[in-house]
Amino acid sequence: MRKAEVASEDIYEAGRKLEQEGKQVSGYKLKNIIGKGRPERLMKEWSNRFINSEQPIEFSDFDIHVLEPEVEELLESLNEEIGKKLNEIIVTCDKKIQSIADRKLTKIRLELEKNANNLCASIDEMDELICFHELENERLSQKLDHIQALKLDHFEDEKTIIKLRARLQSKSELLEERQLRIDELCNLNSVLQETDKRTD
Numbered sequence: 001m002r003k004a005e006v007a008s009e010d011i012y013e014a015g016r017k018l019e020q021e022g023k024q025v026s027g028y029k030l031k032n033i034i035g036k037g038r039p040e041r042l043m044k045e046w047s048n049r050f051i052n053s054e055q056p057i058e059f060s061d062f063d064i065h066v067l068e069p070e071v072e073e074l075l076e077s078l079n080e081e082i083g084k085k086l087n088e089i090i091v092t093c094d095k096k097i098q099s100i101a102d103r104k105l106t107k108i109r110l111e112l113e114k115n116a117n118n119l120c121a122s123i124d125e126m127d128e129l130i131c132f133h134e135l136e137n138e139r140l141s142q143k144l145d146h147i148q149a150l151k152l153d154h155f156e157d158e159k160t161i162i163k164l165r166a167r168l169q170s171k172s173e174l175l176e177e178r179q180l181r182i183d184e185l186c187n188l189n190s191v192l193q194e195t196d197k198r199t200d
Contacts, residue, residue, distance in 0.1 A: 014033040
């Protein structure tokens with residue numbers, strides 16, 4: 001009798017490894033772990049472990065029903081196809097999400113550039129306005145200095161006028177006094193002349 005290609009212990013060890021990982025034991029999965037052997041023979045040997053075991057073995061949900069090799073192969077094929085479809089869906093969704101994100105980023109970038117340009121224009125306008133007001137303030141300051149100088153000159157002129165008026169008033173009073181003195185002398189002269197006539 002030809003010796004088995006894969007030892008039973010290797011099959012049991014591979015099956016227990018699948019169970020520990022929470023995976024269903026199948027002929028193809030056993031072959032993938034061991035690296036050789038026919039899936040049908042490997043699965044049969046795994047199923048026979050309950051018969052050959054002297055100790056009672058606790059059955060898991062995976063041990064209740066064993067798939068036929070054809071069904072297992074179909075399931076593996078479906079899983080692979082579903083995996084490919086799922087991968088295509090994920091890639092398509094990722095591309096759409098990336099496209100939407102790129103469009104949003106482009107829109108945001110354009111809005112930021114527009115706002116930046118508007119801000120620069122506003123800054124330029126403010127600079128021009130500030131420059132204009134600085135020149136206007138300088139002009140008004142010079143005008144104020146000129147007005148203050150005129151006021152000072154006018155004040156000095158008023159002081160001079162007041163002094164002249166005071167001197168004029170003083171001279172007028174002096175002239176009035178002299179005029180009164182002259183009038184008195186004239187009257188006295190007239191009286192003297194009349195007296196001389198009477199004496200003659």
